[in-house]
Amino acid sequence: DQQVKQNSPSLSVQEGRISILNCDYTNSMFDYFLWYKKYPAEGPTFLISISSIKDKNEDGRFTVFLNKSAKHLSLHIVPSQPGDSAVYFCAAQGGSEKLVFGKGTKLTVNP
Amino acid sequence: KAGVTQTPRYLIKTRGQQVTLSCSPISGHRSVSWYQQTPGQGLQFLFEYFSETQRNKGNFPGRFSGRQFSNSRSEMNVSTLELGDSALYLCASSLDGTPRSTEAFFGQGTRLTVV
Numbered sequence: 001d002q003q004v005k006q007n008s009p010s011l012s013v014q015e016g017r018i019s020i021l022n023c024d025y026t027n028s029m030f031d032y033f034l035w036y037k038k039y040p041a042e043g044p045t046f047l048i049s050i051s052s053i054k055d056k057n058e059d060g061r062f063t064v065f066l067n068k069s070a071k072h073l074s075l076h077i078v079p080s081q082p083g084d085s086a087v088y089f090c091a092a093q094g095g096s097e098k099l100v101f102g103k104g105t106k107l108t109v110n111p
Numbered sequence: 112k113a114g115v116t117q118t119p120r121y122l123i124k125t126r127g128q129q130v131t132l133s134c135s136p137i138s139g140h141r142s143v144s145w146y147q148q149t150p151g152q153g154l155q156f157l158f159e160y161f162s163e164t165q166r167n168k169g170n171f172p173g174r175f176s177g178r179q180f181s182n183s184r185s186e187m188n189v190s191t192l193e194l195g196d197s198a199l200y201l202c203a204s205s206l207d208g209t210p211r212s213t214e215a216f217f218g219q220g221t222r223l224t225v226v
Binding site: 006009034036041042043044045046049089091097098099100101102103104 | 144155218
């Protein structure tokens with residue numbers, strides 16, 4: 001039973017355009033959500049997070065939107081840069097339970 | 112400040128053998144979590160240790176075990192290796208295991224290949 005789903009295994013965008021990565025979850029107990037970025041041969045690095053009491057959190061070029069009623073969150077990267085090319089993981093947590101990760105979306109930003 | 116260190120980086124083992132992986136968290140961090148990453152499966156949670164106690168456990172068979180020492184360093188052991196255990200094993204450390212207080216920092220992982 002996959003509680004955190006990233007339905008797009010890959011996404012390709014042009015440099016300068018917006019990248020939108022999507023994530024859906026099924027567990028209504030999740031109340032904290034995170035995005036991690038992973039380059040090959042490296043561990044994931046934290047990007048941005050959002051608590052369920054908010055519907056938007058922004059950090060530079062990265063914005064995460066949370067739609068609790070739809071159990072959906074998205075990561076927007078504007079403008080996209082070639083260095084953003086990586087695998088992006090969505091993760092969720094409820095209470096003191098473990099982080100649950102999605103399967104990841106591979107983003108390719110073309111120059 | 113040193114990051115999360117995982118050793119070894121690469122490992123090749125034969126089916127039926129056992130393996131021990133090591134993770135040294137960031138100084139001062141007391142929570143260590145282990146994840147398995149395989150193509151198409153994302154990061155699957157193995158277990159979390161906090162102050163030498165296993166606090167959370169994922170849905171992996173008993174062949175997968177771990178422990179944490181008083182200095183917060185953690186080891187993960189896999190016995191009777193199977194081909195399907197080939198994966199990247201990632202360790203993450205955080206102050207107290209609660210992402211809302213601080214994000215988890217990941218090591219570079221140990222790439223295990225079972226032949």
